Amino acid sequence: xxxxxxxxxxxxxxxxxxxxxxxxxxxxxxxxxxxxxxxxxxxxxxxxxxxxxxxxxxxxxxxxxxxxxxxxxxxxxxxxxxxxxxxxxxxxxxxxxxxxxxxxxxxxxxxxxxxxxxxxxxxxxxxxxxxxxxxxxxxxxxxxxxxxxxxxxxxxxxxxxxxxxxxxxxxxxxxxxxxxxxxxxxxx
Numbered sequence: 001x002x003x004x005x006x007x008x009x010x011x012x013x014x015x016x017x018x019x020x021x022x023x024x025x026x027x028x029x030x031x032x033x034x035x036x037x038x039x040x041x042x043x044x045x046x047x048x049x050x051x052x053x054x055x056x057x058x059x060x061x062x063x064x065x066x067x068x069x070x071x072x073x074x075x076x077x078x079x080x081x082x083x084x085x086x087x088x089x090x091x092x093x094x095x096x097x098x099x100x101x102x103x104x105x106x107x108x109x110x111x112x113x114x115x116x117x118x119x120x121x122x123x124x125x126x127x128x129x130x131x132x133x134x135x136x137x138x139x140x141x142x143x144x145x146x147x148x149x150x151x152x153x154x155x156x157x158x159x160x161x162x163x164x165x166x167x168x169x170x171x172x173x174x175x176x177x178x179x180x181x182x183x184x185x186x187x188x
Contacts, residue, residue, distance in 0.1 A: 007076055007128065011120040019085060019117070021124045024075040025068070028084075029060035032077065035084045039107045045146040046107065047168070067091070072099060072134040076124055078108070078117050085112045088121040090128075092135060100136040114148065122156055129185050137184050143168060144177040158183045 006023040013019065024032060033055060040050040055063075067075045067089065078086035085108065092102035104125060108117045129135040140158065142149050158181040166175040 007074070007124060009120065009124055011078075011116070013112075013115040013117070015115065017080065019078055019080040019120070021076055021078050021086075021120050023068070024064055024077045024087070024089075026061040026064045028077065029057050029064060031084050032064075032087065033057060033060050035077075035087060035109075036107075039087075039109070042110050043107060045143045045149065072102065072132055074125070074128055076121060078121055085109045086117040086121050088125060090125055090138070099134055101139060102135055102137075103139040103141070118149075118152055119156065122152075126156075126185075135185060137182055139180070139182045141167075141178045141180055144179050150179065150181075153181050156183070 006025075007021065008023070009021040011019050011021055036053060036055070037050065040046060040048055040053050064075060067073045070091075072092040073090060075089040076087070077084055086106070088104055088106040090102050090104040093099045106118060106121055108121075125138065129138060138158075139161075140153065141164070142153065144150075144163070160179055161182050162180040164178040164180065167178040168176040170176055
């Protein structure tokens with residue numbers, strides 16, 4: 001793995017099946033869009049709903065190019081022989097006083113959850129962040145009822161920093177809290 005350039009890690013699921021984690025490129029835009037369309041239909045713990053997702057291929061390509069051009073942001077995907085199975089993007093603050101901190105979003109296809117894909121994506125993020133001279137802290141927000149994700153984050157060293165009560169409105173009478181979690185790079 002290199003700081004500037006492409007990331008490529010060969011990984012195995014908990015069951016020993018091979019998959020790769022690599023840099024998401026603008027040429028992956030169509031595949032990522034299709035992945036996101038599927039994810040937004042099946043994932044109850046994402047902020048964006050399937051009806052709200054309207055990103056075009058050219059918008060996705062530009063976004064990926066902007067991420068690639070950024071010194072302290074990254075986007076990676078997990079894929080096996082059949083296609084894309086996971087995605088993670090990390091973006092840091094853009095001001096002098098917060099550029100050392102960033103947040104990520106991650107999604108894994110339903111049938112591949114709890115098989116080590118999320119762990120591999122996060123470990124790749126951690127490796128990249130340790131090599132990045134700017135990033136000192138990694139933040140996330142997670143739905144309070146997404147217990148499997150919370151367990152993963154805690155296992156990988158994230159600690160709770162706060163709670164945003166009723167931050168997500170699921171329906172007129174149902175809300176979800178957001179838990180704020182973070183971990184520090186060794187240089188932070």
